[in-house]
Each structure stands twice: as C-alpha cells, then as structure tokens.
Amino acid sequence: MSLPHAILTALLEKPSSGLELTRRFDRSIGYFWSATHQQIYRELGKLEQAGHIRALPAPVPSRGQKKEYEVLPAGRAELTDWVRRSEDPKPIRDALLLRLRAAAVVGTEGFADELRRHLALHRAQLEEYRGMEERQFPPERRTTEADRLRHLVLRGGIELERFWTAWLEEALAGFDDGDR
Amino acid sequence: MSLPHAILTALLEKPSSGLELTRRFDRSIGYFWSATHQQIYRELGKLEQAGHIRALPAPVPSRGQKKEYEVLPAGRAELTDWVRRSEDPKPIRDALLLRLRAAAVVGTEGFADELRRHLALHRAQLEEYRGMEERQFPPERRTTEADRLRHLVLRGGIELERFWTAWLEEALAGFDDGDR
DNA sequence: CGATCTTATGCAACTTGTTGCACAAGGGGT
DNA sequence: ACCCCTTGTGCAACAAGTTGCATAAGATCG
Numbered sequence: 276m277s278l279p280h281a282i283l284t285a286l287l288e289k290p291s292s293g294l295e296l297t298r299r300f301d302r303s304i305g306y307f308w309s310a311t312h313q314q315i316y317r318e319l320g321k322l323e324q325a326g327h328i329r330a331l332p333a334p335v336p337s338r339g340q341k342k343e344y345e346v347l348p349a350g351r352a353e354l355t356d357w358v359r360r361s362e363d364p365k366p367i368r369d370a371l372l373l374r375l376r377a378a379a380v381v382g383t384e385g386f387a388d389e390l391r392r393h394l395a396l397h398r399a400q401l402e403e404y405r406g407m408e409e410r411q412f413p414p415e416r417r418t419t420e421a422d423r424l425r426h427l428v429l430r431g432g433i434e435l436e437r438f439w440t441a442w443l444e445e446a447l448a449g450f451d452d453g454d455r
Numbered sequence: 456m457s458l459p460h461a462i463l464t465a466l467l468e469k470p471s472s473g474l475e476l477t478r479r480f481d482r483s484i485g486y487f488w489s490a491t492h493q494q495i496y497r498e499l500g501k502l503e504q505a506g507h508i509r510a511l512p513a514p515v516p517s518r519g520q521k522k523e524y525e526v527l528p529a530g531r532a533e534l535t536d537w538v539r540r541s542e543d544p545k546p547i548r549d550a551l552l553l554r555l556r557a558a559a560v561v562g563t564e565g566f567a568d569e570l571r572r573h574l575a576l577h578r579a580q581l582e583e584y585r586g587m588e589e590r591q592f593p594p595e596r597r598t599t600e601a602d603r604l605r606h607l608v609l610r611g612g613i614e615l616e617r618f619w620t621a622w623l624e625e626a627l628a629g630f631d632d633g634d635r
Numbered sequence: 636c637g638a639t640c641t642t643a644t645g646c647a648a649c650t651t652g653t654t655g656c657a658c659a660a661g662g663g664g665t
Numbered sequence: 666a667c668c669c670c671t672t673g674t675g676c677a678a679c680a681a682g683t684t685g686c687a688t689a690a691g692a693t694c695g
Contacts, residue, residue: 311654364573432547
C-alpha cells in the first residue's frame, strides 16, 4: 500500500503529470521507491477517483495531452495518517543472495563475473548518489527540517549502496582465493 | 521468478514437506528470501507439474498427511541454469525511507517513536543472525567451499541489519536535536 | 468419548508489480 | 507531403505476493 503514498508525496512536493512523475521516480524518488509509468498512471486514476488528487484544468483535454495533478486536502490527510501509522519492516527478498546460496549447492562456475558486474553497477549508483548529495545538499542546505529529512533519506540510499559494494568486495576476495 | 529457485535450493539442501519448508523460510532462508506457506504450497504444485520435483512415496497419501518432496534432475538443471544467468539488481522499495520523505512534507509528529521501534527490531534481528553465525559457522566450519558461501550469504544478512541499525541511530540523533 | 489444540495441506479472492502493445499529437528532416 | 522520433497517456494480460478461510488427521485432556 505504498505506491499511492509515494505519488501523493511527490505531488505535494510539486504538481506533475504522469510522465513527469515517471521521470522523478526514475531519478531522485528511485533511491527509496521505484515504479513504472504503467503503475503510476493506474494509480493516478485510482487516486483521482478516490478524491485524493485532481487534474488541473487543461486547455485541450484529449488523449496524448499532458494532464497535471495536484493533491486535494483529503489526499494530504490520508498521507499524514499513513505516516503516523506504524508498519513493520518487510522481510528481505534479495535474488543475488539467493543465487549465491543456490551456487553453494549447484556450483559457482561463472559467478565471480556476475559479482563483478553487480559491483560495478552498485559503484556507479553510489557515485551518482554522492553527486546528488553534493549538488542538492551542500552544508548550507542542511538547516531546515524538511531539507535535513530529505538529506537523511538520501543518506539511506548512499549507505545501502555502500553496504552492497563492501559486501561484494568481501565476496570477491573469497572467490579470488578459491575459484581461479 | 525467484521463489521456485529458492524452493529448489532448499529441497536440494534437504528434502522437506510444505510446512517444513515454510519453517525454514521463516528461519535461516529468511535472511535472503521470505515466503508464506500459501506461496510455497502453490509453487510446490507447479514445480511438481513441471517435473522439477516429485513427492516421495508416502504410506497414507491423503489430505492433512505430510508430503515430502525431492528435486529431480530436471529441477537441478533448471536451478543450475538460473544461477548461471545474469540478472540485474532490482531497484529499492523501502517503505520506511518513503515514509520519512513523506514526513518531510506532512510533519514528523510521532515519527521518532517509529524509528526507535524499527531500531529495536533490527537490533534484535542482528543479534539473532550473529547467534546463528557463532553456532553454524565457527571458524573450523569455514573451510569447505559450500560452507564458505553459505557463511557469506549470512554475512550479507548481518551487514544489512548493521546498515539499518547504523542509519536509524544516525536518524534518531538528528531527531533528538530538532524534535524534542 | 467428545472438545479442543496442533500439525498439515490447500482453495479463492484480492492487491501489487511487470510486460507488451496501442493510440495520439507535435516537431524535424528530406 | 511523408516519415520518423519524441512526448504523453493508456489498455490488457500476466506474474508475484497477501489475506482469509476451509479441511482433515492425530494428540491431549477431562
């Protein structure tokens, strides 16, 4: 039940069209929630029906025309309520760890390459996030409550990538000993 | 497409019934993949139909009777193939980070308590994993390839919990400054 | 011997996320 | 004028995960 709330948050930060939201989900929102444009359009429809958001009046409302949405008071109330509810962390589901465990049973042939590939991807992601941190949250922008919180969320994304790169490096060190 | 492979791996490690698998998913398998008993029974049916596993002959095959499964050669081949395929890491979807970002917009009232609650849960999980590491992977059991890999997977679970506890502590430190 | 608890398997309905494709308007090039 | 690329919205079918409930056998206890 998180996608509608992700959309409400994004729209409160800035009213947008479906495609704009998709792009924001691919970029900055992506470090804590991902979604395809299909999910977003479907959810925008539901949120509008529920009276949580509305389409801003457009000059030419027809297919293929941009449609901007903004959050209505009911939507803000729902989001506020959701943030206040308590919710347990979901158990992990990570395919790479699973595949490594499977490799322990059926053999690790070629697996070091896959680990190296993932390491490169996570290093790139880490660099991108660190760039965003420098650009969007220089020390002078870490004073207001909202900026401090947004920075904290980005720090979560950064530290998570750091965990992956560290773990992959540890894993590869073991492979280099025993697999070459 | 990972659940069937998680089940194949578990069954290769030890043939089990549906409920036994469920318990194993709640325990040791849980640090890299989670599943409910419903998912498991459904998937066992599909895997049996596909000829990847088979039920061991039971004395009294009727409803409510334990049914053990073992992996067939075709199942092992499928798992081997899956481990060798390359697969990109999935983008993050974390509700707590999302809720914190939402809190930056609608207010953080009561959020520190939620962070403390999560911190306690992650600390408990971390302790449990560390206990498992001590019991299941003492230094003398880190020599064979398979044990080394299984230990590495557990290390992933441990380091991930360590990331969460560290991030939550950092987050709470900020809250104590600005929110009390 | 009947009530109730535990173990064990499973169906059905629902929600969430993914994939592939269709449709429409406008701009740019040739 | 025509083609193709980009922007933008959207349907439909499918795959994966969740929730609530039903069923049945065996053990335990009064």
